[in-house]
Amino acid sequence: MEKKNELINGMCGVFDYIQKQETKIKDLKKTIEQLELKFNLLERDYNNLKEENEKLKEEDVIPPLSNVICVLCSRECENEYGNNAQPLVEGRCCDVCNEKKVIPMRVLQIRC
Numbered sequence: 001m002e003k004k005n006e007l008i009n010g011m012c013g014v015f016d017y018i019q020k021q022e023t024k025i026k027d028l029k030k031t032i033e034q035l036e037l038k039f040n041l042l043e044r045d046y047n048n049l050k051e052e053n054e055k056l057k058e059e060d061v062i063p064p065l066s067n068v069i070c071v072l073c074s075r076e077c078e079n080e081y082g083n084n085a086q087p088l089v090e091g092r093c094c095d096v097c098n099e100k101k102v103i104p105m106r107v108l109q110i111r112c
């Protein structure tokens with residue numbers, strides 16, 4: 001008789017355990033569903049951003065550096081304004097000529 005009771009108690013324990021595990025599985029399934037929803041939303045956002053990025057790349061036209069030609073070396077100036085080539089010559093010059101020719105000339109003029 002006692003053995004039978006022990007067996008019944010043991011079985012009840014097993015059923016309890018199975019029920020608890022089933023509850024856990026249900027909770028996990030809910031969590032997975034929520035994560036899948038979140039993932040779908042994030043994937044949609046990602047695709048939208050990717051599309052926008054592609055559009056931006058297409059629209060991205062590289063503007064010309066400058067249309068100003070150096071009066072001293074005939075190269076295109078580094079920026080759209082160039083530098084004042086006075087007192088060497090009249091007009092605009094590039095950064096290189098400004099540094100190597102125009103500025104030394106100004107320094108000389110100040111010294112003389």
Ligand SMILES: [Zn+2]
Pocket residue numbers: 070071072073074075093094095096097098
């Ligand atoms: Zn130059």
